[in-house]
Amino acid sequence: MYLHFDRNIAFLFLLGGGMYVFFLIIAMSITHSTTIIAYRFTETLAEEYSWKPQEAAAASFLKWSAIILLPIVGVLILMDPSLVIAGIGPLGMGLMAGMMGSQQAKQSNSRHEEWTWEKTEHIKVWRKRSIIALTYQWKPFSKNSYYRPRTHFIFCRTDELDERIQFFKEHFPDAEYEERKVNVL
Secondary structure (H helix, E strand, C coil), X not given: CCCXXXXXXXXXXXXXXHHXXXXXXXXXXXXXXXXXXXXXXXXXXXXXXXXXXXXXXXXXXXXXXXXXHHHHHHHHHHHCHHHHHHHHHHHHHHHHHHHHCCHHHHHHCEEXXXXXXXXXXXXXXXCCCCEEEEEEEECXXXXXXXXXXXXXXXXXXXXXXXXXXXXXXXXXXXCEEEECCCCCC
């Protein structure tokens, strides 16, 4: 008995495996996103500015894909002018890269928030995740609302956590302090 190796099965196996890896990378880029957060504290206000840097990576990928593919498509058009429709791909990718690099696209995925932090009543620290939770009483802007607790989360690097805790303890000597798990959701 001889083993018969069918080339179609091998091709389909490689094609399926390649598509699986491709879609896995796309799914991971959607679910595993990074957010950069910057904080600034003054005597009365705290500011939080956050943004996601994925647009820069996607714009760079589109730009270089267009640069590489455009000459290839140009050669194909010279060989067969009916393939001019194939030039839409690299041109479209180049246009998308240009649009993603615009200032409006960068601002659409950023967030800026200010809050008064001088009335913080409770400081909770979760050392395992390097999170500090500041809780204070807050009243929404509606007429019939009442004060309720509001919590802001400060995400720190592990090596800076003790320094940040000391900063908040100095500014809020009357605030209750505890170390335990913080519920972020």
